[in-house]
Amino acid sequence: MCGIIAYIGYRPALPILLDGLKKLEYRGYDSAGFSVMGEKELVTVKRKGRISELEKAVDSSATASKIGIAHTRWATHGEPNEINAHPHLSCDGSIVIVHNGIIENYSVLKELLISEGHRFTSETDSEVIVHLIEKFYRGNLESAVVAALENVEGTYGLAVLHRSENKIVVARKGSPMVIGLGQNETIIASDAVAIVAHTKKVVYLNDNEIAVINGTECIVRKLDGSMITPEIQEIRWTAGQIEKRGFKHFMLKEIFEQPEAILNTLRGRIKDNRVKLSLSVDFDRVKRILLTACGTSWHSALIGKIYFEKYAGIPAEVDYASEFRYRQGIIDENVLVVVISQSGETADTLAALRKAKTAGAQVIGIVNAVGSTIAREVNSGIYLHAGPEIGVASTKAFVCQTMALLLLSLWFRQEKRLPVSDAFIERLFQIPAQIGKILEDAPQITRIASEYSQKQNALYLGRGISFPVALEGALKLKEISYIHAEGYPAAEMKHGPIALIDENMPVVFLATNGQVFDKVMSNMQEVKARRGIILTVTDRENKLLNDLSNHIFYVPETDEDLSPLLNVIPLQLLAYEIADQKGLNVDKPRNLAKSVTVE
Numbered sequence: 119m120c121g122i123i124a125y126i127g128y129r130p131a132l133p134i135l136l137d138g139l140k141k142l143e144y145r146g147y148d149s150a151g152f153s154v155m156g157e158k159e160l161v162t163v164k165r166k167g168r169i170s171e172l173e174k175a176v177d178s179s180a181t182a183s184k185i186g187i188a189h190t191r192w193a194t195h196g197e198p199n200e201i202n203a204h205p206h207l208s209c210d211g212s213i214v215i216v217h218n219g220i221i222e223n224y225s226v227l228k229e230l231l232i233s234e235g236h237r238f239t240s241e242t243d244s245e246v247i248v249h250l251i252e253k254f255y256r257g258n259l260e261s262a263v264v265a266a267l268e269n270v271e272g273t274y275g276l277a278v279l280h281r282s283e284n285k286i287v288v289a290r291k292g293s294p295m296v297i298g299l300g301q302n303e304t305i306i307a308s309d310a311v312a313i314v315a316h317t318k319k320v321v322y323l324n325d326n327e328i329a330v331i332n333g334t335e336c337i338v339r340k341l342d343g344s345m346i347t348p349e350i351q352e353i354r355w356t357a358g359q360i361e362k363r364g365f366k367h368f369m370l371k372e373i374f375e376q377p378e379a380i381l382n383t384l385r386g387r388i389k390d391n392r393v394k395l396s397l398s399v400d401f402d403r404v405k406r407i408l409l410t411a412c413g414t415s416w417h418s419a420l421i422g423k424i425y426f427e428k429y430a431g432i433p434a435e436v437d438y439a440s441e442f443r444y445r446q447g448i449i450d451e452n453v454l455v456v457v458i459s460q461s462g463e464t465a466d467t468l469a470a471l472r473k474a475k476t477a478g479a480q481v482i483g484i485v486n487a488v489g490s491t492i493a494r495e496v497n498s499g500i501y502l503h504a505g506p507e508i509g510v511a512s513t514k515a516f517v518c519q520t521m522a523l524l525l526l527s528l529w530f531r532q533e534k535r536l537p538v539s540d541a542f543i544e545r546l547f548q549i550p551a552q553i554g555k556i557l558e559d560a561p562q563i564t565r566i567a568s569e570y571s572q573k574q575n576a577l578y579l580g581r582g583i584s585f586p587v588a589l590e591g592a593l594k595l596k597e598i599s600y601i602h603a604e605g606y607p608a609a610e611m612k613h614g615p616i617a618l619i620d621e622n623m624p625v626v627f628l629a630t631n632g633q634v635f636d637k638v639m640s641n642m643q644e645v646k647a648r649r650g651i652i653l654t655v656t657d658r659e660n661k662l663l664n665d666l667s668n669h670i671f672y673v674p675e676t677d678e679d680l681s682p683l684l685n686v687i688p689l690q691l692l693a694y695e696i697a698d699q700k701g702l703n704v705d706k707p708r709n710l711a712k713s714v715t716v717e
């Protein structure tokens with residue numbers, strides 16, 4: 119979703135701003151813009167479309183400035199065009215803002231400001247902020263921003279410039295802002311990805327905090343005026359990790375990073391065949407577990423439910439965060455809520471977490487992005503350590519979330535003094551190498567993909583622990599190839615989707631050796647009888663299976679409970695290959711944002 123980058127220091131701001139915008143591209147956007155200080159006036163340039171369009175529009179009046187703010191916009195209020203793009207200017211052009219988030223009371227404020235003589239140019243909710251600041255400005259930008267924010271309802275990550283003040287004012291409520299502290303320069307962004315090339319020392323602004331930055335000094339206060347001593351944290355990953363390193367797309371790189379990513383999730387968490395997690399959970403109070411998340415993270419939650427019930431013997435349920443937040447669910451101090459999020463910034467998941475805390479539940483987070491809002495608001499949690507995930511379609515986060523949920527359920531099992539077999543732990547450590555083996559067979563998927571890339575629909579079927587994998591495979595395909603795909607429990611097919619099957623319908627089966635293997639083969643017979651095209655992912659050599667399948671992809675054999683970690687890999691590759699063969703923008707699919715920070 120929208121991205122912010124701002125700079126103040128001794129170097130020309132513009133190249134840093136443009137580079138920062140490119141680093142934020144992966145979040146999804148439809149227009150971009152910047153404001154820098156010209157000789158006397160602020161120079162503002164905005165363009166619809168890619169950042170390359172913005173670069174083309176740069177002229178010499180903008181190049182010397184050492185202070186500026188910039189933005190990538192993902193339209194919510196008002197269509198994607200140059201006028202609605204940020205930055206937004208005050209009527210007299212002296213103040214300029216970039217804003218992430220949503221101002222809920224903007225229409226009331228807009229009416230009021232218009233009646234007071236302010237002239238609006240855009241359809242955005244954000245523009246009310248700059249007019250409010252202009253209304254309250256009496257020679258001190260910080261005070262005007264505070265006064266303006268007292269009037270707004272909603273969420274914001276905000277950066278503001280005034281043409282007569284050599285400083286940037288930054289504020290946050292519900293939308294992340296990170297301040298990177300360099301040597302005599304400060305780089306501010308909505309995502310550390312845009313900062314890490316310049317400095318690894320960062321301050322994560324908290325909700326209701328405002329910072330004033332003048333290049334050498336960063337003063338942080340609460341909006342009520344009380345001073346804060348900001349906690350300086352160190353980013354632990356490198357700029358190199360957000361480069362493609364020879365891969366055609368980030369998604370492909372991230373698929374291939376999965377063996378290492380899983381090892382990083384496991385690292386230090388199993389010793390002497392015992393799971394070691396430092397979590398603050400009052401174990402005796404946990405009578406029920408609720409897992410909540412969105413998208414791919416929700417799919418890993420479905421697998422987590424199976425793990426918790428089987429290994430920890432604790433009833434578990436799964437809820438979409440967007441549903442849970444508005445439902446009158448039964449949550450109290452006896453419930454452990456596990457919130458799962460790659461980005462740690464998803465608005466619905468964050469709201470679900472806050473609701474759970476308010477209801478008195480214990481809360482654990484499973485998060486990838488270190489220092490993200492969810493990571494900071496949970497009582498304790500498990501970081502995935504998967505490294506930055508840039509491709510909009512989540513891949514390595516899914517396998518690492520699944521592994522983290524398994525570790526968590528085994529940890530509960532140990533707490534109950536129930537045994538975890540050494541053989542199972544051994545199999546768990548085989549997973550990274552087994553994923554590596556599947557990745558070696560990627561060319562086989564490339565060949566299969568060419569037969570599916572022109573199809574309009576696809577069905578993904580699996581049972582038990584393979585059902586969430588079917589959902590995830592279908593989500594990957596639809597997200598990046600725009601082919602309509604549905605995941606279904608294989609046995610449910612006969613209750614409806616079977617009507618769709620004909621010679622044009624590809625059906626991807628997850629036929630893993632286990633208690634329902636034969637039953638899944640029966641479902642395959644049903645598809646075959648209706649001339650559907652079958653692609654099977656399996657760990658078992660079987661003549662009938664082979665005869666039923668148009669294509670078959672073998673994965674290494676493992677414990678059935680670990681099979682999602684392997685089965686999902688060919689499905690990720692299949693989606694990737696189909697999208698790439700169709701010439702689509704794999705890393706930045708249309709209409710999607712990497713981190714969904716609005717409702």
Ligand code: M6R
Pocket residue numbers: 412413414415458459460461462463464467510511512513593597710711712713714
């Ligand atoms: O950052 P999160 O894990 O909270 O994101 C949740 C979903 O927005 C995300 O998984 C989305 O569905 C991805 N595009 C899936 O590939």
